[in-house]
Amino acid sequence: MVMFGVTGDLARKKLLPALYDLANRGRLPASFSLVGFGRRDWNNEEFAEQVKGHVRKGARTDFDEGVWQRLAAGLRFVQAEGFEDDAAYQRLGQELVDLQDQRGTGGNHAFYLSIPPNSFETVSQKLSTHGLARRTTSGADPWSRVIIEKPFGHDEASAHELNHAVERVFASNDVFRIDHYLGKETVQNLLALRFANRLFEPLWNNQHIDHVQITMAEDIGIEGRASYYDGVGAARDVVQNHLLQLLAITAMEEPISFDADHLRREKEKVLEAVQVPSDLASASARGQYTSGNQEGQEVVGFLEEEGFDPTSTTETYAAFTLGIRTRRWDGVPFYLRSGKRLGKRVTEIVVTFKHAPNLLFSEADEDEFGQNALIIRIQPNEGATLRLASKVPGTGMQIRGVDMDFSYGRSFTEESPEAYERLILDVMLGEPPLFPRHREVELSWRILDPFITRWESLEEQPEPYAPGSWGPESAHELLARDGRAWRVP
Numbered sequence: 001m002v003m004f005g006v007t008g009d010l011a012r013k014k015l016l017p018a019l020y021d022l023a024n025r026g027r028l029p030a031s032f033s034l035v036g037f038g039r040r041d042w043n044n045e046e047f048a049e050q051v052k053g054h055v056r057k058g059a060r061t062d063f064d065e066g067v068w069q070r071l072a073a074g075l076r077f078v079q080a081e082g083f084e085d086d087a088a089y090q091r092l093g094q095e096l097v098d099l100q101d102q103r104g105t106g107g108n109h110a111f112y113l114s115i116p117p118n119s120f121e122t123v124s125q126k127l128s129t130h131g132l133a134r135r136t137t138s139g140a141d142p143w144s145r146v147i148i149e150k151p152f153g154h155d156e157a158s159a160h161e162l163n164h165a166v167e168r169v170f171a172s173n174d175v176f177r178i179d180h181y182l183g184k185e186t187v188q189n190l191l192a193l194r195f196a197n198r199l200f201e202p203l204w205n206n207q208h209i210d211h212v213q214i215t216m217a218e219d220i221g222i223e224g225r226a227s228y229y230d231g232v233g234a235a236r237d238v239v240q241n242h243l244l245q246l247l248a249i250t251a252m253e254e255p256i257s258f259d260a261d262h263l264r265r266e267k268e269k270v271l272e273a274v275q276v277p278s279d280l281a282s283a284s285a286r287g288q289y290t291s292g293n294q295e296g297q298e299v300v301g302f303l304e305e306e307g308f309d310p311t312s313t314t315e316t317y318a319a320f321t322l323g324i325r326t327r328r329w330d331g332v333p334f335y336l337r338s339g340k341r342l343g344k345r346v347t348e349i350v351v352t353f354k355h356a357p358n359l360l361f362s363e364a365d366e367d368e369f370g371q372n373a374l375i376i377r378i379q380p381n382e383g384a385t386l387r388l389a390s391k392v393p394g395t396g397m398q399i400r401g402v403d404m405d406f407s408y409g410r411s412f413t414e415e416s417p418e419a420y421e422r423l424i425l426d427v428m429l430g431e432p433p434l435f436p437r438h439r440e441v442e443l444s445w446r447i448l449d450p451f452i453t454r455w456e457s458l459e460e461q462p463e464p465y466a467p468g469s470w471g472p473e474s475a476h477e478l479l480a481r482d483g484r485a486w487r488v489p
């Protein structure tokens with residue numbers, strides 16, 4: 001693996017620890033080698049020391065000196081003046097040849113571009129010019145793959161351009177776009193819940209489902225990521241990718257198999273059928289967190305965060321109402337929301353069923369009555385809850401909602417790997433199902449572009465909301481207009 005952006009936040013916190021964890025779990029071949037490509041003036045030993053520090057801090061498995069030594073033997077660093085530095089690519093080429101001779105890498109290369117997207121084209125081109133990246137046919141050896149991190153553009157047109165720039169160098173099957181939500185066990189489990197059970201599928205349609213809520217809430221703020229986040233905002237940062245992927249998996253038809261092509265095709269059909277309401281204003285809400293007290297701690301507002309323009313209109317909260325124009329989903333609203341500095345960190349999908357016809361239970365409070373829901377907890381406390389109606393003990397026939405709960409922690413002794421472990425391993429094995437392809441990315445932008453364009457045309461700042469709250473007032477109004485309310489997780 002050759003990693004560009006190896007000194008960046010993502011590499012330090014997630015990628016390098018994930019590589020160590022894979023090694024520690026015995027998932028990496030003995031020949032595995034990692035070449036860091038960057039500006040620092042490091043030799044291989046200094047690079048290894050840095051990696052070790054990040055591994056010790058971020059790895060999920062215990063530190064084992066023997067495993068570390070074996071991994072460290074394959075660490076190399078190529079110093080470059082920048083992504084345009086031809087001499088550095090030549091040194092990289094030599095390093096890759098040496099690694100093939102010394103460690104038996106077989107000439108198989110995964111190039112991890114953990115760098116800003118405006119450099120994807122330059123790096124891909126340089127790799128191609130220097131004969132390091134090749135267009136390979138599917139399944140051929142040696143292979144040459146590229147891993148790219150979001151944001152894949154900032155709208156449909158730029159995503160299209162970016163996709164073409166990368167696919168001019170790498171065959172489309174060799175491009176692995178990371179959406180780390182797809183690496184999460186609980187997201188993959190959505191497929192199992194839906195298609196390995198008999199129970200849900202007959203009810204999974206507009207005859208029985210009232211609406212779906214998809215929430216990704218974080219309690220943290222921007223965490224020093226101003227240079228990335230400003231001008232991006234919640235919609236581009238997480239709705240375009242993570243939330244729309246969750247929507248696609250929740251709503252898609254059963255694929256013929258888990259083959260990449262079958263799975264992606266079904267997701268694309270949903271994304272293509274997503275209906276953007278004509279009244280964009282009433283189908284969306286945006287906000288910015290203010291300063292205040294969050295769980296006993298004073299926190300600064302978004303506009304006072306370091307590195308921000310104090311007039312920034314970047315949203316830290318976004319919510320949308322979307323419909324899906326298919327026979328299965330016609331008339332069922334999908335409500336999506338995500339924000340920073342909300343009440344707590346939680347990602348969940350709530351599928352709320354229609355009220356049961358109340359012919360018998362006159363004592364029941366209509367609001368409480370028989371509105372079943374399936375709550376899929378993506379994180380934390382991974383699992384699912386089924387909300388049922390039950391008789392309250394005592395005389396009479398009072399009804400109350402009760403929860404039936406499945407939690408990973410109680411049901412499994414097996415540990416879930418970190419999303420990045422799973423995804424990195426899949427790249428090396430050449431398994432593409434968990435990576436969105438070109439078209440999915442563009443279709444997701446197509447859904448959001450009208451909302452974002454409208455927001456960008458507005459003069460006013462996004463609506464303020466207090467840290468620790470559940471977002472701006474307009475987000476609550478979004479559901480209230482339909483006679484519904486967000487679930488408080």
Ligand code: BG6
Binds near residue numbers: 237238
């Ligand atoms: C990333 C976003 O994709 O996901 C971040 O860029 C966000 O802004 C992060 O904090 C959240 O990931 P997770 O796995 O903690 O839900």
